[in-house]
Amino acid sequence: MKLLVFGKSGQVATALQERCPSDWRMTALGRDTADLSDPEGCAALIADSDADAVVNAAAYTAVDRAEEEEALATRINGEAPTAMARAAAAKGVPFVHLSTDYAFDGSGTRGWRPDDPTGPLGAYGRSKAVGERGVMAAGGRGAVVIRTSSVFSARGTNFVRTMLRLSETRGQLRIVADQVSGPTAARDIADMILRLLPELARDGDAPFIAHYSGTPDISWAGFAREIFRQAGRTVEIEEIPAASYPAAARRPLNSRLDCAVLASRYGISRPDWRISLAEVLQELDPEV
Numbered sequence: 001m002k003l004l005v006f007g008k009s010g011q012v013a014t015a016l017q018e019r020c021p022s023d024w025r026m027t028a029l030g031r032d033t034a035d036l037s038d039p040e041g042c043a044a045l046i047a048d049s050d051a052d053a054v055v056n057a058a059a060y061t062a063v064d065r066a067e068e069e070e071a072l073a074t075r076i077n078g079e080a081p082t083a084m085a086r087a088a089a090a091k092g093v094p095f096v097h098l099s100t101d102y103a104f105d106g107s108g109t110r111g112w113r114p115d116d117p118t119g120p121l122g123a124y125g126r127s128k129a130v131g132e133r134g135v136m137a138a139g140g141r142g143a144v145v146i147r148t149s150s151v152f153s154a155r156g157t158n159f160v161r162t163m164l165r166l167s168e169t170r171g172q173l174r175i176v177a178d179q180v181s182g183p184t185a186a187r188d189i190a191d192m193i194l195r196l197l198p199e200l201a202r203d204g205d206a207p208f209i210a211h212y213s214g215t216p217d218i219s220w221a222g223f224a225r226e227i228f229r230q231a232g233r234t235v236e237i238e239e240i241p242a243a244s245y246p247a248a249a250r251r252p253l254n255s256r257l258d259c260a261v262l263a264s265r266y267g268i269s270r271p272d273w274r275i276s277l278a279e280v281l282q283e284l285d286p287e288v
Contacts, residue, residue, distance in 0.1 A: 001197065003027070004051035006034050006042065006084065007058035011153040012098060015190035016057060027051070034058070036076040039083035046087035053094040053142075053197045056081050063102070063124040064248040070123035077127035082134025085207075089140025094200035096193055097135050100128050101149040101181060101213070106252020111217075113258045114147070114209040122249035135207060142204020144196070146189075149213045149255045150223075152273075153186035154283040163224050164284070167233045177221040177239035181255035182213030185276035192268055199266055210265075211257035214273030226274060230281055 001024045007013030008030035020026045027049075034042050036058055046054055060066065060076040081097045088095035102125035103118045120126045132145050152158040166173055192212055218226075221239045228235045242251060262268040 001025075001201070002050060002052045003197070004046065004049050004054045005029065006036070006054070006056045010057060011151055011156045011158065011186035012189050013057040014155055015153060015186040016055065016193065019187060019190045019194060021194065036060075036080040037072065039075065039080040042080050043083040043087035046084055046091065051093060053096070053201055054084065054088045055096045055193060055197075056084055057098055059098070060124070060127065063122065063251075066123040066127065067248045070127065073123055073127040074130055077124075078130025078134060081131040082138060085135040085138035085140060085143055089138050089143065092141055094142030094144070094197060094204050095135065095140060096197065096200070097131065097143075097145050098189070099132050099145050099147045100125065101147060101255035101257060102252060103129050103132065103147060104252055104255070106179075106254045108254055109256070111256040111258035112211070112254075114211055114261055121252060124249060132209065136209070139207060142200035143207035144200065145207075145209045146193075147209065147211045147257060148184050148189055149181040149257060150183040151186055151189065152183055152277070152280065154280045159183070159220070159223065160227055160277065160280060161284075163227045164231060164233075167228060167231075167235050171234070172236040172238065173224065174238045174240045175221040175224045176242045176245050177219045178241050179251055179253050179255065180217050180219050182215055182217045182257060182270065183223055183273040183277075184212065184214040185271065185273060185280060187279070188214065188271040188276055192262070195268060196262070196266060208261070210261040211259045212262055212268070213257045213259060213270060214276065215270040217256045227277065227281075230274075230278055231285075
């Protein structure tokens with residue numbers, strides 16, 4: 001399979017490159033080649049490609065800064081994937097677009113289903129919702145929006161690396177305890193996409209939305225405790241409400257995701273993030 005990936009150095013894009021089967025040909029496009037602030041330019045790259053499938057693993061992810069740059073965030077997260085999806089549909093190839101739990105307002109306690117009404121709390125979520133609607137409206141064979149949450153890996157900026165860095169100099173941390181999600185390793189997302197693409201290429205039908213996140217669902221405070229336990233670090237955690245943590249953008253409290261669609265259609269179940277966390281910690285520090 002020939003795979004075109006938008007994104008090169010991000011967490012999921014990196015994992016895709018590392019875990020891509022040796023008999024596939026993957027082309028990963030960085031910002032120097034694919035500028036997502038130029039949607040039509042991105043669409044042209046697809047039109048000119050001989051790829052069998054396209055994955056958009058690139059995005060504007062600065063959640064707080066998006067409150068001041070919503071137009072730019074919407075162009076990158078909304079208009080660009082819409083243009084990409086149209087180009088992929090025109091060529092008749094599957095298109096996988098990664099989205100976010102921030103599409104929801106975070107109310108309730110049950111897992112959000114793909115067909116639940118969206119209600120983003122901030123500019124970042126609104127920009128991603130625009131992209132979701134655009135991909136669905138583009139039609140095309142084998143297009144799918146995958147919402148995920150709390151992505152972590154041994155690279156980039158993420159909660160695991162932040163906790164480990166802070167624990168180097170602090171013995172006590174204040175961590176939000178009323179936001180709950182399913183942490184998801186970038187490598188697990190990559191494996192899911194690589195497993196899904198041949199299915200979409202063979203049997204892809206109308207566009208759909210699915211969820212994929214790690215299990216069990218847990219608060220940031222609980223996630224931090226498990227990070228420190230596995231890393232062998234002693235850090236006292238003070239649980240605080242999200243309202244006590246200053247941030248420009250509101251975050252959803254309930255980011256639990258119902259992942260039944262991928263399980264029922266393709267037998268792709270939620271990964272245990274604790275196992276993936278151990279692998280990431282081993283990669284970061286072989287002595288762990």
